[in-house]
Amino acid sequence: MARNKHPEETVNLILDVAFRQFMEKGYEQTSIQGIINELGGLSKGAIYHHFKSKEDILIAVTEKIMAESNRMLAGIRDRTDLNGIEKLKMIFKKSISRPVQNDIFTVAPDFHKNPKLLFSLLHDTIEEAAPNYILPVIEQGISDGSIKTDYPKQLAELILLAANIWMNPMIFASSEEDSFRKFMVFQQMLQGFGLYVIDDEMLQRLQELTSIYQKSR
């Protein structure tokens, strides 16, 4: 095969095919050879030129999803028609209603075998998403009087750690009942901080997502 003159297109093609296979078969059942077979004649050498391992592909796929999530968060953060607590509520609502979320719940990698992804998710949550998207919203809430806390940075981190890591069925496999109970404790935690942002509609949506994940196991 001729040398590819557009490496970014090759990378995107690899990620699209890999993501679809992760969704359809699950991460563990996907092989690099299986991805190559769908890449229309791309050689094994060409894929290894961009990614050292299947885990590296999973990390790149996850980073692409995170980038989309971060664009959504930036959009809400930058709105001018909502106060702080309304934005926080909107963020939870949108986070659990994005269509792509349905797909994520079917990948289900085994973190025993993919420790790098866990680091990547934890790092993105605490070092990127919390300070860049949640903190400014909490700070706005402090200014407009809709949120009260003396520790906005730490509150942003703790909320996202619970939401993105502990309640993430990709990381901790949970029964439907367990997921529901985690959410109830999460809601109680938020209320303890004076944040009344979870409503019945969001609760119902979360239960739907949990069912999708359970079916794919």
Place this chain on the structure above:
Amino acid sequence: MARNKHPEETVNLILDVAFRQFMEKGYEQTSIQGIINELGGLSKGAIYHHFKSKEDILIAVTEKIMAESNRMLAGIRDRTDLNGIEKLKMIFKKSISRPVQNDIFTVAPDFHKNPKLLFSLLHDTIEEAAPNYILPVIEQGISDGSIKTDYPKQLAELILLAANIWMNPMIFASSEEDSFRKFMVFQQMLQGFGLYVIDDEMLQRLQELTSIYQKSR
């Protein structure tokens, strides 16, 4: 060197030397060769017979520390002279006053390079320590009326996730001020669940631990 007839002694010797070097020099600055040099003639082959990599040694060292921590937790859990909330308070008090804790704060591995250890810490926290040591204490508290929750399992997980992962300076490097502010948010979270278990003495101890870690950086 003659074949070792007591492999568990060899393993313990390797872990003791490695732990001391991790403490003295930090994880990144410790080499397998440096560990071998202190092992009194043990060959490189002998160490690789037990551990595949420096990271594997770090995991074994961490598991040994966790095992000691778990024995302490089991001791408190099984006391007959305290009610549930008193045991929970005792657990927090002992966790931050164990002498070994001073040492842990000087290891400071870089999780970019040691993702397996992060998985190991997260797994132990949620799958082992929370259900085996915190959950029974919360359940006792529910029975004796000193703790009120409808979701003991999930509450145990969330508390330990915050305490062992988020507030762990081995995982998230924090300034002294940041550590203090995390602890204040943690205290507020516990109070939101009706758990008044943090006192001034514990707060002071935590500030001491944070200083030790900062000096080793």
